[in-house]
Amino acid sequence: MNALLARDLKLALRAGGGFGLGLAFFLIVTVLVPLGVGPQSALLGTIAPGILWLGALLACLLSLDRLLALDWEDGTLDLLATAPLPLEAAVSIKALAHWITTGLPLVLAAPVLGILLNLPAPGYFWMVVSLALGTPALSVIGTFGAALTVGLKRGGLLLSLLVLPLYVPTLIFGAEVARRGAAGMDIATPALMLAGITAATIALLPFASAAVLRVNLR
Amino acid sequence: MSLWEYANPKKFLTTSERVMPYVWAVSLTCLLVGVVWGFFFTPDDYKQGSTVKIIYLHVPAALMAINAWLMMLVASLIWLIRRHHVSALAARAAAPVGGVLTLIALVTGAIWGQPMWGTWWEWDPRLTSFLILFLFYLGYIALWEAIEDPDTAADLTSMLCLVGSVFALLSRYAVNFWNQGLHQGASVMRVGAITGSDTSEKVSNVFFYPLLTCIVGFVLLFVALVLYRTGTEIRARRIKALLARERIAS
Amino acid sequence: MGYVAPMTLSASDLAISRGGVRVLENLNLTLAPGQALILRGPNGIGKTTLLRTLSGLQPPLAGTIAGADDRIAYAGHSDGIKPTLTVTENLNFWARVFGTSSIQVALDSFRLADLADRPAGALSAGQKRRLGLSRLLLTGRAIWILDEPTVSLDTSAIAMFADAVRAHLGQGGSAMIATHIDLGLDAEVMELGPFKAVPPPLDDFDGAFA
Numbered sequence: 001m002n003a004l005l006a007r008d009l010k011l012a013l014r015a016g017g018g019f020g021l022g023l024a025f026f027l028i029v030t031v032l033v034p035l036g037v038g039p040q041s042a043l044l045g046t047i048a049p050g051i052l053w054l055g056a057l058l059a060c061l062l063s064l065d066r067l068l069a070l071d072w073e074d075g076t077l078d079l080l081a082t083a084p085l086p087l088e089a090a091v092s093i094k095a096l097a098h099w100i101t102t103g104l105p106l107v108l109a110a111p112v113l114g115i116l117l118n119l120p121a122p123g124y125f126w127m128v129v130s131l132a133l134g135t136p137a138l139s140v141i142g143t144f145g146a147a148l149t150v151g152l153k154r155g156g157l158l159l160s161l162l163v164l165p166l167y168v169p170t171l172i173f174g175a176e177v178a179r180r181g182a183a184g185m186d187i188a189t190p191a192l193m194l195a196g197i198t199a200a201t202i203a204l205l206p207f208a209s210a211a212v213l214r215v216n217l218r
Numbered sequence: 219m220s221l222w223e224y225a226n227p228k229k230f231l232t233t234s235e236r237v238m239p240y241v242w243a244v245s246l247t248c249l250l251v252g253v254v255w256g257f258f259f260t261p262d263d264y265k266q267g268s269t270v271k272i273i274y275l276h277v278p279a280a281l282m283a284i285n286a287w288l289m290m291l292v293a294s295l296i297w298l299i300r301r302h303h304v305s306a307l308a309a310r311a312a313a314p315v316g317g318v319l320t321l322i323a324l325v326t327g328a329i330w331g332q333p334m335w336g337t338w339w340e341w342d343p344r345l346t347s348f349l350i351l352f353l354f355y356l357g358y359i360a361l362w363e364a365i366e367d368p369d370t371a372a373d374l375t376s377m378l379c380l381v382g383s384v385f386a387l388l389s390r391y392a393v394n395f396w397n398q399g400l401h402q403g404a405s406v407m408r409v410g411a412i413t414g415s416d417t418s419e420k421v422s423n424v425f426f427y428p429l430l431t432c433i434v435g436f437v438l439l440f441v442a443l444v445l446y447r448t449g450t451e452i453r454a455r456r457i458k459a460l461l462a463r464e465r466i467a468s
Numbered sequence: 469m470g471y472v473a474p475m476t477l478s479a480s481d482l483a484i485s486r487g488g489v490r491v492l493e494n495l496n497l498t499l500a501p502g503q504a505l506i507l508r509g510p511n512g513i514g515k516t517t518l519l520r521t522l523s524g525l526q527p528p529l530a531g532t533i534a535g536a537d538d539r540i541a542y543a544g545h546s547d548g549i550k551p552t553l554t555v556t557e558n559l560n561f562w563a564r565v566f567g568t569s570s571i572q573v574a575l576d577s578f579r580l581a582d583l584a585d586r587p588a589g590a591l592s593a594g595q596k597r598r599l600g601l602s603r604l605l606l607t608g609r610a611i612w613i614l615d616e617p618t619v620s621l622d623t624s625a626i627a628m629f630a631d632a633v634r635a636h637l638g639q640g641g642s643a644m645i646a647t648h649i650d651l652g653l654d655a656e657v658m659e660l661g662p663f664k665a666v667p668p669p670l671d672d673f674d675g676a677f678a
Contacts, residue, residue, distance in 0.1 A: 078525060166385045
């Protein structure tokens, strides 16, 4: 299992691995929003949590179609499916690698981008907490979507269509934590819901992803 | 005589073709009677005027939009567990019908909402949930269309339906929470009372009986459409198999 | 060095399908330890599908497969090689997945030692193939199932491969190979032609669509 994680991280960091693309995309979205909305800092401060969450979500989505498709094309998935490692573990590891290379940098970059959007001071902490709690779910759900569309030649757009509705609960609770945090309100309920969704998806969804992947491999 | 006999495509086709004319007839009669009764023979609401009468299309469509997804969920489970092809094809056949019903519910809702609330669209939890449900329908249909091998498509869409159902339910609660978080107060309560599941209690009997007739009409219309479309899917599948067979034989 | 509890792979009354269409049926075969079996048949007969079914990548339509669990090393058309990783890194990854400690045997048997530090993307097609095949030695699995293993290999590389298979058989392993090339192995040849599926009569056609 460590071997797979180490390999995926190494691949992401090597040339053409696409590490940092999600982060760059996140930055661009954050820069473009004020250009579209206007420079009123009060308005930007109000919508900052939502924009940061939406930007993180789209940045996660961006790298999903490479998550399994590359291993599918070069036959690695066939070999992994006949290896001693259960496919459930393999997809969990792939989701973890995706989170480390995509989700985690977003979590760390969010406070910096919060400055650009004039995020209110109490919001920074909860922004980071909400992203840290929520982005693992985005990776795991995204892996399920990637497993569904792995056999399709032009799966990218379909992948977004399938995954985005599944992201709705995570987005709602995640952005709610960040928004309430920024407004100094009580965040217990949405934070618990967010953590619950993340925990449940990590525990259960890999089984669905592996089942779907097996169907696609036959 | 077991229910599973109808899982045989041939048996399903002969039976559904025998039943379908009656289903069509009763459905269309109910719809005609319900709509005419509702539109022309019920009094205007003292508060809402004649706009209330769109309820005869809106409520049944919304009801069936959700039930269509439930039917797809059951059919998907049957396919995953017992691998009856008809079941998978029925789920496929129901999806566009469910999607259109969702769209009808959304559009009639907007038409009703405009004079009532002075806006075509309100991010009310119920409306938002339906919009999300519509997105789920779109994804499900798109996945069916994208995959060439029919059994693979059936497996994958069934899994999507299963996982999607859980997330759709979650979204429903999330959206409820989300809107209350935004603006609590009277407007949400009012919207809930008018469009809510408690409609039958709030609406007096004068409105209720024609509404019930319309609901029966919509249920049977859904059944008829799904039977018809499943038949089409079965025949399309058969043509595909026959072509494949010819390719082998040659 | 031999394999732990080598077992006979056997399939009985096997029927397999590709894309929902039955391609082979009534197939019975056994593969005993030390035995090599060459599969022959025209394109499209279902060689790849059969090998994938035996490897457990897809379920058979009918029939049973015994002795396959966790004993099969499969090598298909694609080698599962990452171009940005070096030869050593590629092999180390698979060695770790299969719980093997040393990749030396793979480097030696397929003369990869000189290429060890090159990124796999810089290898020629034949060298890549050698790398892909050398992976088999790291699996520690007794049954090799190989789909057209000699594609893009030159004569000396084919001899290298044949030697590796011979050594594998000598240790009590077995191999099933779909190939049209004579590898000079003492192997049984199986023609798949006679097992081509006959379409079912049209009467009971409606039941299952296939």
